[in-house]
Amino acid sequence: MDILIVGAGVGGLALANGLVTDGHQVRVFERADAPRTDGAAVTIFSNGAAAAAGLGVSLDDLGAAIDTLGFFDADGRAFAHADMTLLRRWTGYRVATIPRASLLRRLAAGLPAETINYGRQVHTVETAGSGAAVVTADGVREEAALVVGADGVRSAVRRALLGSAEPTFNGWVSWQGLTVAMPELAAGAYARCVVGEAGLCGLMPAGGGLVQWWFDVDGPVPAGRPVIGWLRERFASYADPVRKLLDVLTEADVHAFRHAVHQIPSAWGAGCATLLGDAAHAFPPSQAQGANQALEDAWTLRRALSAFPVPDALRRYERVRARRVRRISSLAASEVTNKPPTSAGRLAAHLISPAMFTRLQLITIKRCSSVLNHDRL
Template structure:
């Protein structure tokens, strides 16, 4: 089968590896002039790690392992703690924070030469009953893995853009707070100003972000604005902000797509944010893209009409991803804890909290449930 994938992000490159291993002819068209090195890090949970391994590109050895995740109030008092080692015991895969560029490098490096074509912007993909035409070339199947502003989504589904909900993550990946960066414990401080997250990302790097429901002043002085906004938060928030430069801070707007049961038409479909962009508050964006790639590979490996296989893939994944999309859209983890949250934090052990978190992930996982299209 001849497959064209639009977008050389995590999901697109992961899918390409799985399809190449199955003997398909694969072309990945990417508008960027070269491999992407922008972006900070992503947290890979057991479902994403299992999907990557199932696609033939395991993420072993990348990033920094995360064994515990602790939530604290703005004054530094803990109110919830999760033991993430539960994931490894139950799935065989742990939790790690991995620089996005490192994942892309591994995925692209595992592909045959010339599989990825950089500097190839696609503006008008055409889909017919018997195949697709992209950039003047024909193919049997088209996969849009080109992000929440997807050209393919507009062509095969609808023109409705992903909607911003007002929240923005101001994030970065730097050599900051070496004691925390070299540890296996992650920390989030949440209060009226928003949430500050701190996660070790390996090799002395720290992934940090500030989730806020407001916009900085028009003068572009984002760092000064963050320092003022989070001035009342306990250390090490102030120490982190004091050591950053303006160029360290990157915006990541929180957007949300409607997640329909059908993601395409004929021999065309979508993957990752092109199908179901949602806020990063549950850290499942990259994991769900890997889940999509894992199940889509299975679907295209079944005999019969590719379009029929794509619709089966979409029905299964849409049911799974709607659950995590709704939870992420609530931004619940970015809000100060209420009385019930504090009570649950006192009653639940870290191990039980870890098991509850894994149960939530399992509900939105195709790979952990061995879904078959």
């Protein structure tokens, strides 16, 4: 088939890899004028890595593997650890922090040179007839047998198909960056999350001397205040390495990522058009599953298209994925990991071994995973 994917992000490019392998003619329309290099890093859990491998893309050599994930109080006391090497042993796939730009380059590298069309902004989608078509911002109409909207949280394709594109922003913001800092953290395989009344600070090695860091905060920066200065004041009571990190950051290092939530209907497409990734189901990054769920979508949609005719394949894909994604979306929207644990929760975490804590993480991941459960369509 001639398939048109709107958006050259993680999900769109991953799907393109699988569909090109299956012999389809694939075009990707990306509104940016060049390959995207924005964004910090993403954590690819075992489910996302398995989905990428199933689409023909190995991520094993990208970024930095995470062997241990520690959770700490603001005063520096650990209250839980997860042994992430167990996830690799149990699933066959590692957990890693990968710069988004590196991930996009890997996904683009496996595609024919003419696949990605930059500077093509889609204005709307038409689904009448036996196929679908997009109309670009400059008025050009492009027909295809199938259109997939992978164009992000403010998706033009979602607006055309569902009549709503605007997500709900819940007030939380991730102030994040990917910088060369704190070599003692960058060189290891140890990631940490430090949580207190001010919010959560996360630090993860991302390979190449880089550290992925973020501050999840509920509420805006006061008008006129420099962000780093405000974060230093807000997180002043946090122990190292949080204070040490803030000492070396500059205003140019930090970027805002607002936490958004979409309503997730059972059918998020119409006719020969559907959605994928954030266009279908944006949710906060607090569970680190955004990129992973986009990869899961791509893996599932490819399977559906190989077994069923369009549009039946699309509706089957949507039903299967909607059930999975709602679970992680609800958990992420609660922002539970960004809030200090209760006394009972802290005690329970102390009593649970790293292996058991990791087992609980695997249970959470499998609840939202089509690839690890090999969902039937």
